[in-house]
Amino acid sequence: MASRTRSALLRAIEQDLDEGRLKPGDSLDEQGLASRFEVSRTPAREALLYLEAKGVVRMVPRRGAVVQDLTPTLALGMVELLTALESEAAGLAARRMVMAERQVLQQQHEAARQMAQQLDSEAYMRANSMFHNAIYEGSRNAVLIEQLRATRRRMLTYHRSSLSQPARVRDSWQEHAALLSAILAGDESGARDAMREHIQSGGRVFADLVAGQQESRP
Known part of the structure; x- marks a missing residue:
């Protein structure tokens, strides 16, 4: 169940990226994702860690996950x-x-x-x-x-x-x-x-x- 929840979160975030609702520099936080999808913070955290590993977001102190910008x-x-x-x-x-x-x-x-x-x-x-x-x-x-x-x-x-x-x-x-x-x-x-x-x-x-x-x- 947790795996399916994380997959649903990932698909939603990727769709937001694909359709331009999320842009470089925008923040994503565990609590916001958990509230939006009515889940615990654990699958939200797992989704963000997965995106960090893929280079899509980076973790910033006091901001949480931020959509990766490009130099x-x-x-x-x-x-x-x-x-x-x-x-x-x-x-x-x-x-x-x-x-x-x-x-x-x-x-x-x-x-x-x-x-x-x-x-x-x-x-x-x-x-x-x-x-x-x-x-x-x-x-x-x-x-x-x-x-x-x-x-x-x-x-x-x-x-x-x-x-x-x-x-x-x-x-x-x-x-x-x-x-x-x-x-x-x-x-x-x-x-x-x-x-x-x-x-x-x-x-x-x-x-x-x-x-x-x-x-x-x-």
């Missing part, structure tokens, strides 16, 4: 890690996706065209997430998928900020087109290369955002 150095490391993980997922998806999955990926890309043309950042963010998740699932590698989602979650706030920039939305859709073409052709090497360029392109914007926010802080 420019850490941001660069995260981009390099994400590049390697995403590239591998793309190559595996090009090899392993069945025809029905490739067709869904193509439909998702086409559906995002109008969002990119209209610079609808919020809608495009959702479409972008669906597109990448379809590739993850197509990789057929559960361990890789877990690492990808954990890494993406840590970068989510800044990733959302980068896709709020009109030029990045347009570029992202075009980069998806090259990636899709390689996956549809079953070109593993081409898919890895296209994904690597896509992540590195977005990563440059991401790193600049992190550096800018660090410089603006007192």
